Amino acid sequence: MRLEVDIASKKFRNAAGEQHDVIAGVAFALDAGEVGVFVGPSGCGKSTMLRILAGLDHDFQGRVVRPAGARIGVVFQEPRLLPWRSVEENVRLVAPLADEAKLSALFEILELGAHRKHFPGELSLGLARRVALARAFAIEPDFLILDEPLASLDDALAVRLRDQIAMLVDGRSVMTLLVTHDVDDAARLGDRLFLLSPRPARVVAELPIRTPRRARDDAEIAAIKSDIMRLINGGLTERDA
Amino acid sequence: MPRLFSFAVFFATWWIASLLAGDAKLPPPPTVLAAMLAEAKSGALFLNLGVTLARVALAFTLAMTLGAAIGYLMGRVRLADRLGDPWLILLLNLPALVVIVLAYIWAGLTEVAAIAAIAINKLPTAVVTLREGARALDAALDEMATVFALPRGRTFRHVILPQLAPYIAAAARSGLSLVWKIVLVAELLGRPNGVGFEIGVAFQLFDIPLLLAYSLSFAAVVLVIETVLVQPFEARLSRWRPRAA
Numbered sequence: 001m002r003l004e005v006d007i008a009s010k011k012f013r014n015a016a017g018e019q020h021d022v023i024a025g026v027a028f029a030l031d032a033g034e035v036g037v038f039v040g041p042s043g044c045g046k047s048t049m050l051r052i053l054a055g056l057d058h059d060f061q062g063r064v065v066r067p068a069g070a071r072i073g074v075v076f077q078e079p080r081l082l083p084w085r086s087v088e089e090n091v092r093l094v095a096p097l098a099d100e101a102k103l104s105a106l107f108e109i110l111e112l113g114a115h116r117k118h119f120p121g122e123l124s125l126g127l128a129r130r131v132a133l134a135r136a137f138a139i140e141p142d143f144l145i146l147d148e149p150l151a152s153l154d155d156a157l158a159v160r161l162r163d164q165i166a167m168l169v170d171g172r173s174v175m176t177l178l179v180t181h182d183v184d185d186a187a188r189l190g191d192r193l194f195l196l197s198p199r200p201a202r203v204v205a206e207l208p209i210r211t212p213r214r215a216r217d218d219a220e221i222a223a224i225k226s227d228i229m230r231l232i233n234g235g236l237t238e239r240d241a
Numbered sequence: 242m243p244r245l246f247s248f249a250v251f252f253a254t255w256w257i258a259s260l261l262a263g264d265a266k267l268p269p270p271p272t273v274l275a276a277m278l279a280e281a282k283s284g285a286l287f288l289n290l291g292v293t294l295a296r297v298a299l300a301f302t303l304a305m306t307l308g309a310a311i312g313y314l315m316g317r318v319r320l321a322d323r324l325g326d327p328w329l330i331l332l333l334n335l336p337a338l339v340v341i342v343l344a345y346i347w348a349g350l351t352e353v354a355a356i357a358a359i360a361i362n363k364l365p366t367a368v369v370t371l372r373e374g375a376r377a378l379d380a381a382l383d384e385m386a387t388v389f390a391l392p393r394g395r396t397f398r399h400v401i402l403p404q405l406a407p408y409i410a411a412a413a414r415s416g417l418s419l420v421w422k423i424v425l426v427a428e429l430l431g432r433p434n435g436v437g438f439e440i441g442v443a444f445q446l447f448d449i450p451l452l453l454a455y456s457l458s459f460a461a462v463v464l465v466i467e468t469v470l471v472q473p474f475e476a477r478l479s480r481w482r483p484r485a486a
Binding site for chain 2: 051054055056071072073074076078080082083084085093094119121135139
């Protein structure tokens with residue numbers, strides 16, 4: 001199970017007919033059980049890249065080799081739930097074969113047990129995000145894509161949700177791609193960090209983290225974060241020079 | 242309760258108007274009711290209402306099915322939209338009378354001609370509404386279905402259809418009222434039975450109580466179908482909305 005990505009360029013034509021470069025060169029590979037984290041400024045083309053990796057966008061220069069027959073679970077930036085189906089129906093729709101015990105466990109971990117019968121319109125954004133996570137995990141994915149799953153949540157909730165994501169990822173050892181602009185999330189969740197430049201996106205630096213997620217203490221996290229900041233700033237001065 | 246009040250106001254207005262206009266032009270409710278009962282006793286009322294309802298049901302189903310399919314296609318496939326658009330504009334603006342008369346000329350004074358003519362009149366509005374619905378489909382949910390590899394049937398049933406439901410309901414609602422109107426014209430022009438035919442007869446005999454008896458029975462049937470079938474259907478479709486508009 002291995003993902004190989006080599007996107008040479010991706011152009012986007014806007015409504016006015018102007019052409020923009022969104023991605024200028026992103027190449028990496030990811031193995032099963034690894035969490036790759038993309039860190040980059042807002043609007044640098046991260047979401048576009050995820051769309052290409054998820055197989056939603058085929059209009060680009062380069063090559064993406066997804067593991068054959070891999071089940072892909074995606075948590076989009078917005079939850080993208082079906083408003084006319086209950087929480088449970090939303091999850092069951094994509095995972096019709098999931099058995100009740102596993103589903104209950106999943107709802108338990110994500111603290112959704114009380115909301116199974118609710119419709120998405122009745123949920124807060126934080127809850128809807130968790131339903132989207134539950135949906136992605138319910139299919140027992142081989143390849144998980146998370147697009148800023150913790151953005152615009154309050155800190156306490158973001159921390160809890162991050163721990164839940166870490167727990168689910170470690171429990172199933174799926175190949176995971178996480179996109180974030182939050183350095184803290186990157187340092188706590190990632191196995192390998194890829195730092196992206198502003199638009200058009202290219203990988204400025206790659207930073208492997210050897211310590212397993214559970215074993216990282218605050219000092220370690222702080223060290224990783226300062227590494228990231230140094231690389232981001234270094235990358236920028238290099239560009240400016 | 243507010244509905245009952247509405248009915249009361251309607252009958253009161255009618256009665257007062259009939260006093261002002263005189264029996265000859267506008268008979269009061271009891272006279273019309275008597276005419277209605279006489280027709281009901283002979284069985285003619287139910288036969289004619291039944292025949293008309295059957296025509297409505299057939300033409301409506303035909304037009305909705307075809308119209309929804311064509312509209313969905315035109316909303317999703319650009320080429321289909323370009324090919325179909327001139328036809329759609331033609332049909333939308335073709336007077337109902339022209340369609341009915343031509344149908345009777347070309348297919349004879351037959352049941353098939355009548356039902357086809359009614360269906361053709363309703364078809365373009367269903368197409369236009371469903372095309373709008375198909376154009377308004379949420380691309381984000383489409384992507385979600387693609388990524389999670391939902392089979393086509395499931396996507397259609399759980400992702401597409403619920404989004405089209407308000408448009409289908411709107412097309413059904415406006416289409417039904419159109420069919421109610423046109424069916425009577427089609428019957429008047431070329432059928433030997435049905436509410437439209439009876440109204441034509443009453444008109445020629447200047448039998449205003451009979452005319453009103455059939456008109457009101459017909460209106461009552463329409464009201465019942467709207468309240469018992471159409472409105473609960475609409476309510477069911479929008480039950481997921483936190484507060485139905």
